[in-house]
Amino acid sequence: MSEYLLDVKNLSIYFFIQEGTVHAVNDLTFTLKPGETIGLVGETGAGKTTTALGIMSLVQSPPGMVVDGQIVFEGRDLLKLSEAEMRKVRGSKISMIFQDPMTSLNPVIPVGDQIAEVLLLHENLSAADARIKATEMLTKVGIRPERAKEYPHQFSGGMRQRVGIAIALACNPLLLIADEPTTALDVTIQAQVLELMKALKVEFNTSLIMITHDLGIVAEICDKVAIMYAGSAVETADKYELFRNPKHPYTIGLLNSIPDIEKDEESLKPIKGLMPDPMNLPGGCPFHPRCDHATSRCAEVVPPRVEVAKGHFVKCLLFEEGGA
């Protein structure tokens, strides 16, 4: 078995719809060690959620399909598992926290039962024991155990996301995928939920894939970062390396677009242009139409993944071996 808990290699996920083919994830590669946290950062439509669903084998199919690549988890390629085998992985070894806590809980089932459900599925527990463990999980996420009998509509958004976290962590998974878990929450609640996740991650020694478009959350919680653009990780590095020494023009653009509270800035500095249509990606490097350093070659050659420093990978022709 390798040193990695999760090794995603050249993953490509397409959606074949009537209007054409949506290239949601393109040749995505990243790794994750046990206990490590990686942030998948990118704009809306960069393929972050599709990647997460791909790892869970929950991509809606049809129209979605994993067309290429490997997802090696604990030495096994998840893409080769049968649906029945995959069901044993979901919720027990890999679990997921979803973006919108208002809609991700079943409105007609008490929250305690929704937590107990995952325990009954994967742990060898009686119904009564599962219920007891479910209330313990509720306590862990800061909800009074007597509220287990209540329904989702009786909870606030932040509380529901805590329930979502309790469901995800109930079976002590090796890998937790959090898909923008705080996006739908207001800022003070965001901080509480992040603190909770951080604490529980340490307590359960869980690896975490944190999907976000917020570099602040990355700085707060992640060990390393994959910057995603048009379905691909254009730059992957340790958190400190990435913030101090960004290489890819897109990463630099993203970091520059954060306004500095110390300076008296007149206007925001966005990256010019828009994210390309995933149904109609530009040839070569997908970022070249928006890139200040683009040359004619950028429109023709897909940049390979180059290791510019230990553990720091960039997909840009500027850093091609022997290049600039």
Next chain:
Amino acid sequence: MVHKFILRRLLMMIPVLLGVVLVTFTLLYISPGCPARNRLGEQATPEAIIQLRAEMGLEDPFIVQFGRYIAGVVTLDFGNSFRTDQPFFDEILIRFPTTLHLAGMAVVLSLLIGIPLGIISAMKQYSWADAGATFLGLLFVSIPNFWLGMILLLIFAVELGVLPSLGWSAGVGTEFSNWHHWILPTITIGASAAAIIMRMTRSSMLEVVRQDYIRTARAKGQTPFKIIFKHSLKNALIPVTTVAGLQFGFLLGGAILTETIFSINGVGRFMMQAILNRDSPVVLGVALLLAFTFSIVNLLVDILYAFIDPRIRSQYR
């Protein structure tokens, strides 16, 4: 608090029922034909007719007649049938259970067929099973039940002779031993309801399985079977309950022609005869009864909601 809700809903039924009586009463008042003449026959003298009309109160002004009827209804006196001179209340007590029984069985049948077919159709969307169920659904929604009744009668009672052409009538009660008399009327009346419930279940299931909480259930590693029956169905049944309740109401009223075809001595056939005889107290009484039953069924459906959906339950508290 639930009691308060029910009481409020019961009070709200009063204006509805008053409206139904007013409309029916007005229509009967302005429609041609004379109940007195019907009773005395074609040979009656004008004097005799006028005398009988006065006795029946038909010579009084509209508002007086209407007021008298309402006053009667309040004391549960719905007047006597013009034709049999029996109190409406007694006549309906014999027939209403029959119609209720028929409509009830038709709703049960339509739920038993409609919900499973709807689920299969939604789960296998765009498959041949879905296409077949959708086609049958469209077919049975479109077929008028009196036509279906006559065709079924023709095939199973006349040609094949395997089922009786009579539903319930003199000598054939609603006891279970008469089950073969129930089959054709129940199918006739339940077919369109089954189709409507099937279509509703299908679209409702399709909507529910796209919800985020179904994805959450899948992310837990839940099996497809349990995702359908534990996570989806209860949510999907909320709109189906509404439709089933409405259908029950329609079936009570829609039984008129079916009861006539199968000679069932129920409210519908009673109403039909009353309309033909210009038997105003019976027509009014049946209209009022159907409106009342419809409102009660709606109330029951709303209470049933609370059992299915905890969000509604907490509103009643």
